Amino acid sequence: MITLFEQPDSGNCYKVRLVAAHTGLPIERVTVSSRDGSTRTPEFLAMNPIGKVPTVRLDDGRFLGESNAILLHLAEQTPLLPADAYDRAKAYEWLFFEQYSHEPAIAVRRALVTYPERAALATPERMAQLLEAGNRALGVMEARLAQHPWLAGGAFSVADIALYAYTHTAEEGGYDLAGFPGIRAWMDRLAAQPGHVGLLD
Amino acid sequence: MITLFEQPDSGNCYKVRLVAAHTGLPIERVTVSSRDGSTRTPEFLAMNPIGKVPTVRLDDGRFLGESNAILLHLAEQTPLLPADAYDRAKAYEWLFFEQYSHEPAIAVRRALVTYPERAALATPERMAQLLEAGNRALGVMEARLAQHPWLAGGAFSVADIALYAYTHTAEEGGYDLAGFPGIRAWMDRLAAQPGHVGLLD
Numbered sequence: 001m002i003t004l005f006e007q008p009d010s011g012n013c014y015k016v017r018l019v020a021a022h023t024g025l026p027i028e029r030v031t032v033s034s035r036d037g038s039t040r041t042p043e044f045l046a047m048n049p050i051g052k053v054p055t056v057r058l059d060d061g062r063f064l065g066e067s068n069a070i071l072l073h074l075a076e077q078t079p080l081l082p083a084d085a086y087d088r089a090k091a092y093e094w095l096f097f098e099q100y101s102h103e104p105a106i107a108v109r110r111a112l113v114t115y116p117e118r119a120a121l122a123t124p125e126r127m128a129q130l131l132e133a134g135n136r137a138l139g140v141m142e143a144r145l146a147q148h149p150w151l152a153g154g155a156f157s158v159a160d161i162a163l164y165a166y167t168h169t170a171e172e173g174g175y176d177l178a179g180f181p182g183i184r185a186w187m188d189r190l191a192a193q194p195g196h197v198g199l200l201d
Numbered sequence: 202m203i204t205l206f207e208q209p210d211s212g213n214c215y216k217v218r219l220v221a222a223h224t225g226l227p228i229e230r231v232t233v234s235s236r237d238g239s240t241r242t243p244e245f246l247a248m249n250p251i252g253k254v255p256t257v258r259l260d261d262g263r264f265l266g267e268s269n270a271i272l273l274h275l276a277e278q279t280p281l282l283p284a285d286a287y288d289r290a291k292a293y294e295w296l297f298f299e300q301y302s303h304e305p306a307i308a309v310r311r312a313l314v315t316y317p318e319r320a321a322l323a324t325p326e327r328m329a330q331l332l333e334a335g336n337r338a339l340g341v342m343e344a345r346l347a348q349h350p351w352l353a354g355g356a357f358s359v360a361d362i363a364l365y366a367y368t369h370t371a372e373e374g375g376y377d378l379a380g381f382p383g384i385r386a387w388m389d390r391l392a393a394q395p396g397h398v399g400l401l402d
Binding site: 049050058060062064065066067068069070072073076085086088089090092093095096097099100101103104140143144 | 250251259261263265266267268269270271273274277286287289290291293294296297298300301302304305341344345
């Protein structure tokens with residue numbers, strides 16, 4: 001069985017549980033945390049030299065990190081990875097957009113708001129920059145989702161899973177989704193998919 | 202023929218020219234730039250709503266952005282995308298590492314050093330943070346490359362192309378590669394590959 005080393009409130013870790021839920025893959029869950037040093041121990045760094053979660057141990061004992069790399073690996077040969085080459089390329093595009101332009105604003109601002117030990121880093125200037133960057137990323141999603149039910153191609157895919165993970169907690173970071181009706185309808189659509197699990201399930 | 206909309210000194214755009222060179226794919230090149238506003242025109246945003254380079258127009262007229270998504274798309278069905286599922290997953294892992302932990306330090310610091318219009322953003326505190334983050338990313342690469350010739354699996358792949366793009370310009374951003382002999386040997390090995398092209402070729 002695959003083992004997921006996770007921080008339970010992490011959206012990046014939640015992506016792995018979502019793809020497992022939708023593909024029927026059983027996983028064992030082990031809690032570690034960037035907040036208590038357990039992702040920086042020699043034992044953890046031997047599994048993942050970057051010292052980050054999620055990290056998975058595969059059936060053969062080898063390790064894999066980077067949430068969206070894990071998504072792609074687990075989704076191969078399933079309907080969650082589009083079969084059409086262009087739709088698949090657009091899924092890749094959304095996954096890299098998520099890690100470069102979305103998560104570094106929306107997930108980071110949520111952590112600054114909700115983790116007391118990070119409050120000193122939440123300067124007004126930084127919070128304003130993150131708000132602007134996150135709203136720009138949400139605008140890119142809205143432009144797509146106002147016109148189409150899913151992000152890449154015509155069906156629910158790894159792209160939707162990757163972007164949902166932190167978009168659905170954006171309000172915890174101070175983002176107002178009222179002006180993004182396409183995103184809100186898409187989140188409802190995604191949460192209504194058979195097999196859906198919540199962040200804290 | 203594929204059209205590459207590129208900023209000529211951009212490492213992210215260089216990745217696309219490297220994968221094209223190694224797969225024998227002819228490309229037409231069109232220069233645009235984030236520095237003169239030409240990636241923010243309505244015409245450009247209609248091609249890529251994120252307003253970033255590289256953007257490619259494929260043979261059928263459809264568009265694709267995000268450098269590493271373009272790499273994966275163009276490398277499918279070629280030896281640059283590992284055939285083994287785990288090696289391929291490790292290539293994905295390096296591509297996401299590059300966009301999250303490497304490029305935002307190493308490429309950004311180079312731009313702050315070399316683009317005069319960004320000098321005001323290059324505060325001592327930010328430059329120190331970027332130096333530390335970039336050296337940490339280089340350390341992760343070194344740990345791999347001190348032991349193995351290539352990043353993912355046993356052969357030259359898209360992972361090497363993606364990481365080479367900005368690693369080989371790291372010294373322009375103030376990073377010292379003297380302490381990373383594995384990286385330096387890997388860069389020499391990569392530049393000696395048949396079909397290699399330089400950043401400004």
